[in-house]
Amino acid sequence: MAKFDISNIDRRWIYITILLGALLPLFVPITFAPKISPEVKAVYDYIDKLPPGSVILLSFDYGPSTLPETEPMAEDIMKHAFINGVRVIGISLTEEGALLALKAYSNVVKEFENYGTIRVNYGYDFVFLGYKSGRQAVILSIGEDIRKTFPTDYQGTNIDDIPMMFNVKNYKDISLVVDISSTNTPNDWITYAYSRYKVPVAVGVTAVLAANYYPFIQTGQIIGLIGGVKGASEYEYLVNQKIQSNWGMKPKRIPAMRNMSALTVAELLIVLFIILGNIGYFSQKGNKRR
Amino acid sequence: MAISSSIWVWIAAFLTLAVFSFLYKDNIIYKMVEALFVGVSAGYSIVIILKHSFVPNIWKPLFVSHNLLYLIPFLLGLLFFAMLSRKTAYLTHIPFAFLIGSGAGFALPLVFQTNVMAQVKGTMLFAPSHYPSLGAFINALIIFIGVLTVLFYFFFSRGEKTNRGIIVKTGIAFIMIGFGASFGYTVMARLSLLVGRLYFLFGTWLGILH
Numbered sequence: 001m002a003k004f005d006i007s008n009i010d011r012r013w014i015y016i017t018i019l020l021g022a023l024l025p026l027f028v029p030i031t032f033a034p035k036i037s038p039e040v041k042a043v044y045d046y047i048d049k050l051p052p053g054s055v056i057l058l059s060f061d062y063g064p065s066t067l068p069e070t071e072p073m074a075e076d077i078m079k080h081a082f083i084n085g086v087r088v089i090g091i092s093l094t095e096e097g098a099l100l101a102l103k104a105y106s107n108v109v110k111e112f113e114n115y116g117t118i119r120v121n122y123g124y125d126f127v128f129l130g131y132k133s134g135r136q137a138v139i140l141s142i143g144e145d146i147r148k149t150f151p152t153d154y155q156g157t158n159i160d161d162i163p164m165m166f167n168v169k170n171y172k173d174i175s176l177v178v179d180i181s182s183t184n185t186p187n188d189w190i191t192y193a194y195s196r197y198k199v200p201v202a203v204g205v206t207a208v209l210a211a212n213y214y215p216f217i218q219t220g221q222i223i224g225l226i227g228g229v230k231g232a233s234e235y236e237y238l239v240n241q242k243i244q245s246n247w248g249m250k251p252k253r254i255p256a257m258r259n260m261s262a263l264t265v266a267e268l269l270i271v272l273f274i275i276l277g278n279i280g281y282f283s284q285k286g287n288k289r290r
Numbered sequence: 291m292a293i294s295s296s297i298w299v300w301i302a303a304f305l306t307l308a309v310f311s312f313l314y315k316d317n318i319i320y321k322m323v324e325a326l327f328v329g330v331s332a333g334y335s336i337v338i339i340l341k342h343s344f345v346p347n348i349w350k351p352l353f354v355s356h357n358l359l360y361l362i363p364f365l366l367g368l369l370f371f372a373m374l375s376r377k378t379a380y381l382t383h384i385p386f387a388f389l390i391g392s393g394a395g396f397a398l399p400l401v402f403q404t405n406v407m408a409q410v411k412g413t414m415l416f417a418p419s420h421y422p423s424l425g426a427f428i429n430a431l432i433i434f435i436g437v438l439t440v441l442f443y444f445f446f447s448r449g450e451k452t453n454r455g456i457i458v459k460t461g462i463a464f465i466m467i468g469f470g471a472s473f474g475y476t477v478m479a480r481l482s483l484l485v486g487r488l489y490f491l492f493g494t495w496l497g498i499l500h
Contacts (some may be wrong), residue, residue, distance in 0.1 A: 015313050022485050026492065026499055068486025069479065095338040133343040136396060151346075191397075191404040207479035211472045218433060219412030221404065228475060229482040262485040263478060270477060 008280075014273055021269040025261040032264060033237065034257070039217055040234040042224030043202045044080070046176060048242075052085030054175040055168055057142075059185065060092045060101035066182035066206045067100070072232040072256035073204035074104045074180045075111075076239045082112065082120050083242060087164045089174070090128040091150065093138060093185050098131040098154065117247045123162050130154035135185060139192040143171050143199075171199040176223070180204040186213060190221050204231065229263055232256035292497045303495040306487050413437045436464040 036044075047056070058077060062070035081088050090105065092098045105128065109120050120126060129150035132138045141149040146168060147159050159165050167173060177199055179189045186203040194201045200223050203213050207228025216222045226235055233256040240251045294300065308323040348367070352360040366388055372381035415434040421427040443461030493499035 012314065018481075019484075019488075022481065022488055023492070026485075026489060065483065066479075068482045068489075095335050095342075098338065098342070131338060131342045133339055136393075140396070187404075191400045195400050195404045195408075207475040207482065208472075210475050211468070215409060215412070218429075219408045221408055228478050229485075230478065259482055259485045259489075262488070263481050266481045266485070267478065270481075 017273075018266050018269055022262045022266040025265050026258070029258075030261050030265075031254075031257055032261060034230070034234045034260065036234045036238065037231070039214075039225040039227070040231050041238075042217075043077075043178070043204075043226060044224075044235060044238045046200070046202065046223050047077070047080050047086065048084065050081075050084060050086050050175050053087070055087045055089060055164070055173060056081055056176045056178060057089045057091065057174050059177065059179045059181070059189065060090060060097040060104070061094045061179060061181035061183055061185040062100065062206075063094065063096040063182055064100065068255070068259050069206045069229050069232060070180050070182055070204065071100070071104055071107075072229075072236055072259075073226050074101070075108050076232070076235045076256070077178050077180070077204070078105065078108045078126070079111070080235075080239050080242070082108070082118065082125055083239075083246065086175075087124070088126045089146075089165075089168070090126065091138075092131040093135045093188075094181075094183060095131060095133075101128055102154075111251070111253055115243070115247060115249060123157075124164050127162050127164055128154045129159070135188045136192055139188055140196065143193070143197040145170055171197040174199060176200050176202060178202045178204065180226075181209070182206045184209070184212075186222070190216055194221055202226075204235075229256055229259045233260035294495050294497065299495050303491060306491060310487075435460070440464050 050056070056077075058074065060074060062074075078088055080086075090101050092101055105126060112118060112120050129146075130153065132149060138149055146165075150159060152158055153162060171177075171193065177189055177193050179186045179201065181203070182205070186201070186205060186209075189201050189203070193199050201221070202223050202225070203216075204226035205213060205228075207230070210225065210227030210231070213222065213225050213227075217225055226232060236254060236256040240254065243249065243251050294303075305323050305326075308319045311317055312320045348360060348364050351357045352364055366385040369381050369385045372378040413433055415430055418424070418427045421430060439457050439461035441461070442457045443465065446458060489499060
């Protein structure tokens with residue numbers, strides 16, 4: 001009988017184990033109450049303290065391949081804003097973000113229709129100005145006059161005919177920029193919007209990018225960071241708590257927290273494989289020495 | 291929930307499974323889907339850029355409103371096509387010069403301010419009383435030691451055989467922790483994409499998940 005070598009397991013067994021590990025929490029719901037990290041809480045608190053009628057600019061800079069991470073972030077930021085009476089201007093600096101922004105907005109509208117508590121109106125609570133190429137130029141020109149950059153919304157409606165845009169000219173009328181991104185667009189928002197115009201910037205990025213933006217928290221160049229599904233699940237938990245305390249209903253749609261449960265089991269398995277791999281490596285090394 | 295009756299969901303499910311088939315081994319269906327992805331992405335980008343960039347920024351002002359000022363960027367843009375022939379390729383230097391010149395002019399002061407000045411300021415260490423809590427001071431101290439030791443590692447270690455001092459070794463430890471954190475985040479990111487696809491396959495497509 002061939003000797004079992006732990007460091008030479010066929011990788012396909014690892015894939016199958018992780019697949020089953022990720023599937024299990026989807027079928028048997030296990031939800032973990034997340035520990036809220038300070039960087040996520042900072043974004044939540046900032047939006048929570050904005051007076052009703054304030055305007056935030058939400059930049060949808062992600063692609064379809066990262067939807068499980070980024071879409072819940074965008075939806076929860078919008079939900080939080082709408083609950084507080086904060087209006088949202090949506091734009092996109094990536095080609096793919098334009099369609100996904102409308103998808104996220106329609107998900108939020110549907111969810112709020114189910115609650116039946118508040119009604120979100122396009123043009124009053126939310127407007128989507130569409131995609132523009134030339135990131136840095138777009139960010140800089142919003143600082144001068146948003147009408148020059150986006151004369152119409154994505155449907156072609158003149159920006160001057162959109163009620164929520166009546167008093168919005170540039171960053172002076174915007175309380176916060178939130179960039180939800182799967183690319184390096186947050187660098188541009190920090191460099192050109194924060195450094196040039198001093199508008200507060202919050203960032204929500206995929207987990208791959210999250211580590212890059214921690215240095216900007218320390219320096220106060222961003223007010224907070226939502227990183228990957230973990231950050232998204234924390235924000236979702238906070239928003240759901242607000243919905244529960246305001247309206248007494250428990251949200252059924254919890255994409256980020258659901259993903260986080262599956263992720264926790266799959267990650268535990270990966271840690272286990274790393275430990276097993278190391279045991280195999282060191283025992284092999286020991287055998288060679290002998 | 292029942293199995294999806296949408297043809298688009300079925301196509302998406304087939305494409306997802308075709309990509310997953312690579313996990314077993316490389317195959318022709320995976321390669322076909324990979325090529326399809328590249329083609330669709332390129333096509334989508336071209337249409338979006340034409341619709342949202344070329345038409346409103348060049349076509350309408352120049353050919354509808356007849357604003358001749360826009361002739362300058364239009365001609366500069368056209369010069370990029372000169373690279374299609376070796377004889378005329380040198381003409382691309384002109385639009386590139388504009389791009390690099392204006393880009394550097396815009397970027398240099400702000401990028402330096404954002405990535406160097408503000409970061410150096412954020413690394414400076416003050417007396418403990420300057421910080422809101424002891425934890426904040428300890429964090430600042432760790433960042434201070436990390437930045438200094440990593441800089442030492444890059445500037446004062448010469449090759450593999452150098453006898454590395456404690457400062458350089460600490461720098462290496464900080465770099466390793468940084469790599470570890472990035473790797474951990476990367477694993478999390480990839481797994482979340484897997485979970486998203488699983489939810490699509492078992493929920494949207496097969497209707498087993500709610």
